Amino acid sequence: MQQPSLKALTTIVEEISRSGNPEAIMSRIVQQLRALLQVDVCSLYLCTPDQQHLILAATEGLSASAVGQARLQLDEGLVGHIAASLSTLNLGDAPTDDRFVFIPETHEMPYHRFLGVPLLHLRKLVGVLVIQGRERIPFAQETEAFMITVASQLAGTLYSLQSQGNWYERAPSSSAYRRLKGQKGAPGIGVGQIWPLRPHRSLDQVAEASCSDPTHEREALETAIQAVADDLESSSSHLDQHLPTDVHALFNVYQMMLQSPELHRSCCELIDTGKSAAWALRQTVERMAHQFQQSEDPYLQARGEDIHNIGQRVLNQLLSRDSLSKTLPEGDLILAAELISIADLAEFPLQRIQGIACTRGSTLSHTAIVANALGIPAVMGLDSFEPEQHAQSQMVVDGHRGECILNPPAALLHEYRRMINEDQRFMQDLERLRDEPAISRDGFEVSLLTNTGLLADVTPGLQHGAEGVGLYRSEIPFMIHDGFPTEQEQYSLYAKVLHAYAPRPVSMRTLDVGGDKQLPYFDISETNPYLGWRGIRFSLDNAQLLITQVRAMLRANAEYGNLKLLVPMVSRIDEIQTFRRHVEKAVSTLEREGVGVGMPPIGMMIEVPSAMLLLPRLAPYVDFVSIGSNDLTQYLLAVDRNNPRVASLFDHLHPAVLVALEQIQKQCESLGLPVSLCGEMASDPAAVLLLLAMGYDCLSLSAFNIPRIKHLIRSVSREELKPLLESTRLCQSEADVRSLIQPLLEAAARRHG
Incomplete structure (x- = not known):
């Protein structure tokens, strides 16, 4: 042969x-x-x-x-x-x-x-x-x-x-029972009939085409953009009585994207070369979205979804399609589509929306943020699900587990309805804890801060009892502009965030861009962006940008006094030394200009292992430490969690990560440095118990996980957790660690069930 x-x-x-x-x-x-x-x-x-x-x-x-x-x-x-x-x-x-x-x-x-x-x-x-x-x-x-x-x-x-499993379910009928895996978008459980929001034509279906009248194409595009802007304005008004005030900033972000000079200029340049408006729109939107999506930061990747969402709405207007049908079935609804925009939600009676199911998107999508604010369960990124084929079928959206159940059997549906009732009672109980401290049964108190990156994230944090902001991502203004934002533009945004939380502390991370987080107007190409020109390295090499940002933050802080500066991706002593000199110089310059700013606390993020090993020598130059658990885990384990081939190896309960965290906490304690931890680890109940045992007294997490983590902390005794921590030191894998902790989590749930 x-x-x-x-x-x-x-x-x-x-x-x-x-x-x-x-x-x-x-x-x-x-x-x-x-x-x-x-x-x-x-x-x-x-x-x-x-x-x-x-x-x-x-x-x-x-x-x-x-x-x-x-x-x-x-x-x-x-x-x-x-x-x-x-x-x-x-x-x-x-x-x-x-x-x-x-x-x-x-x-x-x-x-x-x-x-x-x-x-x-x-x-x-x-x-x-x-x-x-x-x-x-x-x-x-x-x-x-x-x-x-x-x-x-x-x-x-x-x-x-x-x-x-579709391969042996030869032709599943629309009434077949199926479980669909996705990502957690917003917590909770919802049951209702599927109502597909089907775009009449998606951007990726637009083929390259020429036009004979560029003037007409430009006018059609501008009309479509204005129509979407008007829809957003109307939708914002419709949701006014339901959404917290600052969540409306999401509409402002959409409006900002619509009015972006880059969007208009790039489209018009392509149209002037003889291309159709639809093709020009697709090319421009994909290029703009790509700048966000190639970032390693899931939060910034989610901004690319927003650009696609806006582009889709403009395309639908451009093609003069009919608007969403208003003839709805009776009963509760599960809205389903590739992506669902904020404006889409505004077209429905909110009391009837019991869940959101998207075949694309992530936990950090704008849709997920608003779903959280509205209390609507959401699951993003569902695999192998075509909503149009299952219109008006019954679905369970399980935001706790990140899965949807299509056509659930009667017994399973009954169990989910029981869980919904229990969940409602549980959240009502947690509401009473909003202003209570996160203090263990034996008196160990933990400060629970929130992570944010948009003004829209502010209100949920306050509503759920956040004691401040542990991580404010300042990249967003830089990512959505056509050029570097001015000092005044940055000042206006930072002042609103500081004002919203005053007198609670707000840790603002300086610009964290580089090879892995491309700006649309500042191209960087690197073979390995994870180990490249990013974070404080980029900022120090572009000192004028850093000084402008620091000045804006200092000016915003002049009135409120609750700013803490946070430096990302520190790996060398001279980096934090140079950063501190820039801040001192900015303070001196502003005071000469008549702005009484004062020197804010300066902290560094421990994300790179070298920063952990150099901590005693870095300590004289910083006032506090924040551990970026996502990046630290990634660098310690040499695992890119966005790479599907190795993502299963990414786990912050890996024994090596636990050893590192114990070492950092002990060093910070001996050095007299306050230390906090942010990232997904701060929302993981199993990890929180170990962090508590280690002595971590400050966690920064998503706003919507604060009540549950507070409830957990108040349910346990730190002294009882110390033997558990001792036992984990003998574990050989993260699976062993989780098995060891699970009984204690179950006992805590029973104690306050």
Whole structure:
């Protein structure tokens, strides 16, 4: 048999990646491999999502009627042996092997030679790929090597469909019960009928086209932009009585994007070259969104979604489509779409919106922020869900778990309704804790601060009892402008945030951009932006920008006195020394100008391991420390949490991370430095118990997690947690740590259930 080349393998992989549905993907695999390897049989077995069985998913050579019917346990037969042992099996006479199991519906008795390889993706079993022949000799070593290579190339493609289970639910009806995984958008549980918000045409469907009258195209675009601006203004008024005042800043951000000179200029330049307004809009929106989306910061990535959202609304206006139908079914609604804008929400009676389900987006989308403010459960980034196919079907939106249940059975629906009632009673109980301290049963008090980056985030923090802002991300004004914002523009924004929280402290992080967070007007190209020109490195190399920002923050603080300056990505002593000199010079200059500003506290973020190791030598130059748990975990573990191949290895309860956090806390205590921790870790109940035991008395987290974390802290005794911390030092993995903590979390829940 002629051995296939790597070029042939590349062709197969490319063709498969272009297939449109699960059946086409799997059929193409077995068809191509059977022909390429010149064998009698090629079969694909996939593991069920519960990892209990292997099912024949596609075959060329065995009986077609066995597809979807032939089922093996993971240790049953030759295929099951491969799955259980995760090893290749190459036999010359398979039916004589003791492990062979005959499956009558496959009609495989004529075949003797057998070669099977496991399909593994990110250490998880996806399935088994098998070839068979009539000869009674094993396959050649070259063929075995090629099959192993094929398996490694195809495992990732097959994993996404295998884990969803659609491949053996041949044609799920619109009434089929399904669980859909996504990301947590806003907490809570909602039940209602699905109401799709289907864009009449999406931006990525716009094809390149020319125009014969550029003037007409420019006028049409400007009319569409103005129509969207008017809709936003109307929607903002409609939500006035329901939203906290500052959340309306989201509408202002949308308006700012609409009026962006870059949006108008770039579109018009393309139109003037003869392109259609729709194509010009798509090109401009994608380019602007790309600046945000290539950032490693999920918060900034979410701003790219907002630009796409605005672009979609302009496109719908541009194409003169009808507005959303107002003929709604009776009862509660679950709004579903790729993305749902704030203005979309305003078109519905808010009391009827029980949940939001989006096939795109993230926890940090503007939609998620508003859903939190409105108390609407939301799940973002749902996989394999097309809302239009399930209009008016019943759905449960579980914002606590980040999943949706389509057409839930009666018993499951009853259980969810019971949970909704319990959740409502629980949140009412937590409301009474808003002005109470987060103090453990034995008197250890923790300050709970909030993270924010938009003025719109301010009110939820205050409403949920935040004692200040532990991390204010100052990048947003820089990202949404057509150029560097002026000192006065920055001053106006910072003053509003400081005023809203006064006299509570607000830690404002200086500009954290660089190779990984591109500005649309300042291009940086780097091979490895995670280790590149970013954070304080970028700011010090662009001192005029840093000084302008520091002056704006100092001026904003002159009246309120609650500013704390926070320096990102410190890795060297001279960085914090130079930063402090710039602040001292700015204070001196402003005071000479007649502005009495004073020197605010200066803190540094510990995100880079070198800052942790240099802490005693950095201490003389800082007044406080803030641990960025997301980046510190990423750098300690060498894991990019945005890379799907290694994201499962990212866990802030990794033993190495816990060792580092204990070391930082002890050093800060001995140095007399106040220390806080921000990031996802501060919202993880299991992590909070360990942080409490370590002695951390200040956490900064999302506003909507504050009540639950406060409730947890008030439910436990710190002294009782210290033995738990001691036990975690013996754990060998994050899974061991979580198993150790789980009983205590359950006990805390029962104590105040």
